[in-house]
Amino acid sequence: MLAKRIIPCLDIKNGSVVKGKRFGNLKYAGNPLELAKRYYGQGADELVFLDINASYEGRKTTLSLVEEIGKNIFIPFTVGGGIQTIKDIRKILNAGADKISINTSAIKNPAIIKKASKQFGSQCIVVAIDAKRNGKNWEVYIEGGRKPTGIDVLQWAKQIEKLGAGEILLTSIDKDGTKEGYDLELTKKVSETINIPVIASGGANNLKSILDVFRKGKADAALAASIFHYKKFSIGQVKKYLLKNKIRVRK
Amino acid sequence: MISIIDYGAGNLKSVKNALDYLKADCRITDKAADIQNADRLILPGDGSFGYMMENLEKKNLITPIKSFIRSGKPFLGICLGLQALFEESEESPGVKGLGIFRGKVVRFQKGKIPQIGWNKIIPAKGNIFREGYVYFVNSYYAVPEDKSVIVSVADYYGDFASAIECKNVLAMQFHPERSGKCGLDILERWLQC
Numbered sequence A: 001m002l003a004k005r006i007i008p009c010l011d012i013k014n015g016s017v018v019k020g021k022r023f024g025n026l027k028y029a030g031n032p033l034e035l036a037k038r039y040y041g042q043g044a045d046e047l048v049f050l051d052i053n054a055s056y057e058g059r060k061t062t063l064s065l066v067e068e069i070g071k072n073i074f075i076p077f078t079v080g081g082g083i084q085t086i087k088d089i090r091k092i093l094n095a096g097a098d099k100i101s102i103n104t105s106a107i108k109n110p111a112i113i114k115k116a117s118k119q120f121g122s123q124c125i126v127v128a129i130d131a132k133r134n135g136k137n138w139e140v141y142i143e144g145g146r147k148p149t150g151i152d153v154l155q156w157a158k159q160i161e162k163l164g165a166g167e168i169l170l171t172s173i174d175k176d177g178t179k180e181g182y183d184l185e186l187t188k189k190v191s192e193t194i195n196i197p198v199i200a201s202g203g204a205n206n207l208k209s210i211l212d213v214f215r216k217g218k219a220d221a222a223l224a225a226s227i228f229h230y231k232k233f234s235i236g237q238v239k240k241y242l243l244k245n246k247i248r249v250r251k
Numbered sequence B: 001m002i003s004i005i006d007y008g009a010g011n012l013k014s015v016k017n018a019l020d021y022l023k024a025d026c027r028i029t030d031k032a033a034d035i036q037n038a039d040r041l042i043l044p045g046d047g048s049f050g051y052m053m054e055n056l057e058k059k060n061l062i063t064p065i066k067s068f069i070r071s072g073k074p075f076l077g078i079c080l081g082l083q084a085l086f087e088e089s090e091e092s093p094g095v096k097g098l099g100i101f102r103g104k105v106v107r108f109q110k111g112k113i114p115q116i117g118w119n120k121i122i123p124a125k126g127n128i129f130r131e132g133y134v135y136f137v138n139s140y141y142a143v144p145e146d147k148s149v150i151v152s153v154a155d156y157y158g159d160f161a162s163a164i165e166c167k168n169v170l171a172m173q174f175h176p177e178r179s180g181k182c183g184l185d186i187l188e189r190w191l192q193c
Helices: A032-042 A056-070 A086-095 A104-108 A111-120 A153-163 A184-193 A207-215 A235-244 B012-021 B032-036 B049-058 B062-071 B180-192
Strands: A005-013 A016-021 A024-030 A047-051 A077-080 A099-102 A125-134 A137-142 A147-152 A167-172 A198-201 A221-224 B002-005 B026-029 B040-043 B075-078 B103-107 B115-123 B132-138 B140-144 B150-155 B159-166 B169-172
Touching (some): A005 A235, A032 A047, A032 A235, A104 A111, A104 A137, A111 A153, A167 A184, A184 A198, B026 B032, B140 B159
Parallel strands (some): A005 A047, A005 A221, A077 A099, A099 A125, A125 A167, B040 B075
Antiparallel strands (some): A125 A137, B115 B132, B159 B169
16 A cells, blocks of 8 residues: 655745745745755655746746756656746656646636646646635635635635646645644545545644644645754654554655 | 657656666657667656557557567566556557557556555566565556566555566556666666666
């Protein structure tokens, strides 16, 4: 059976890894290639790169970075951020990424999910949802968590699956960078609503929070950034802890 | 020289990156001549069965691939490149595969689909594989008529063929180029045989 995946996430701006809190307050967190190699060496199951550049020049830098990273690590990696067209997707995949992640453009133009899955295969199309709690439900936010859409997260997740996406990367805006633990209720609801894998993101703080997101949140993969960037834990430590708690992981 | 077949989709770059890392001479190509004169041939794969066969046909690559396989030189199929070796797939009814192996490709019936992630392979025979975790991304898997071609299995709500081999043809349902050291070791052993 499948192992649960541990996925470090690198937010990249102007060639550096940065990390914020609740989608703001960015701070320098390292060199992308160095971090990618470190995590590969520690046994990361995948890597996710989110390009948070706004400029064209910045995006070009990210593309050459993708090429460089592909030559050095031999696990799957996903690139997201600012992707709008099929042409953008092709460029990133051609540079060596295995999957792409779309967010805002999927909400604005859901047809791109269908078109991209058909052309490149469902397996390489990840749709990212930035979710914020709104009473008993969760609402989808776009444009880096700045803009509410009025769309319900569970409804959107169902639609994403129907349109052919291969995975959902689910980030809790309320928990992002807070170190309060993942939003377990949100993760569980989404994971049980759809039949494609869910990568939980936002809030990882200690070993138990990662155990919880698998056990209680029913996530297929856990994404984390700060705890790895700032060396609170290595990926090896996380996996050792999970194994001890009877969660299947790749050693 | 190893030729990696470019049929207009797929993660060709990561296959090339892995071979470059192993210092194996390789090129990505869609030319019949490059297939014919290659020492080894790799058919990687992503996307759908129908899309792949349609593109191989459009690029007139089906005959060169079949004659390469008949020549006895080492051939490696990866993921969809394994499935394409069969006669047909539930993914694209009515589309003919390469038909190197008898049998068909069927869809998983249980669990989250696609199967995405690291699964443990259990070698059944041969000396290419070791028990270990490798990276899979698939909604479909091959069911060969002749079970003796299955050289490794994995379990996703039941055992399925994770690799098949017959004479010079080896094919893996997982992505060795994306399976960390375990995958690189498999590729290296293939390059040595």
